[in-house]
Amino acid sequence: MAEAEAAKTGGRRAERRVQIARAALAVMAREGVARLTARRVVAEAGLSLGHLTYNFDGMDEVLSEAYRLLSADLAAAGEAALQGADGPKARVSAFLRTGFAAPFLTPDHLRLRLDLWSAARWHPGIAATERDLYERYRARLEGLLAPFGADPARVTAVVDVVMAALDGLWLDHARRADQAALARGLAECEALLFSLGPEGSGGQAAGRDPSPR
Structure with a gap:
């Protein structure tokens, strides 16, 4: 009882x-x-x-929990997108593009992301939350790349570049809201990830979809 x-x-x-x-x-x-x-x-x-x-215990903990919720929403949307994706490339693409579709590109959501990134610089608890969420997202992406069978060191290097590029695309879209630039950036990220596949450059061509899904 x-x-x-x-x-x-x-x-x-x-x-x-x-x-x-x-x-x-x-x-x-x-x-x-x-x-x-x-x-x-x-x-x-x-x-x-x-x-x-x-x-x-205080507002720092509230902010950390808010950050987790925001990221949980994105993670749930990513997992849902994976359910309808057929094949390793489609799964990578669906996962990558989920964060750049509604409702995650609204001005309110972009503002939240930027504010929480900024808060992480000054609040250790929020910074720890941000690092944990970054590593979880990265590990999920690397897991989706495992079927490509690429050299682990090469995967690490490519994911380094793509993770930085994704952050840059968020920031650029918050500043300019240029949908065409976003589409090009996502296509290049996909091309780089698909280059890890067994067909190499052939995978790059498959990634150059001109618009976000």
């Missing part, structure tokens, strides 16, 4: 943490991280300040 009650309490607390973190994302999307305060977050969530202080 005690264990069941503890599990129920833990479930309620987990739900409340998500509610508060979602509220923090809403405030940041609307007003920016500079105006994010505990009072604004609980007002957005329709809760008292005590709910935040009971469930979180």
Whole structure:
């Protein structure tokens, strides 16, 4: 009985943490991280300040949880996209392009990404969360490349370049919203990844789709 009650309490607390973190994302999307305060977050969530202080050690932890939620949304969308992809190249392409499709290219979402990247520079807890999420995304991408059978050192080098390029595409799109430039950038990232396949340059040609899916 005690264990069941503890599990129920833990479930309620987990739900409340998500509610508060979602509220923090809403405030940041609307007003920016500079105006994010505990009072604004609980007002957005329709809760008292005590709910935040009971469930979180401080605003850094709220930001870290918000970052995890934002990345979990992207990861879930990526996994869903993989379900309809047939073959290693299609799976790589679907995974890569998920983060550059609706709803992840909206101005609000781009603002959230930029604000959280910026916050990670000054808050160790958020920085640790960002590093963990980066490594998870990278490991998933490398796992999707495993069927290509490429030399591991070459995979590491190519993924280094592609990960940096993806961050650059996010930043460039936030600044210019140039869809054609985004399409070209994604096609080049695919071409580089597909070059790891057994057909080499033939894989590059297959990656040059002129528009994001």
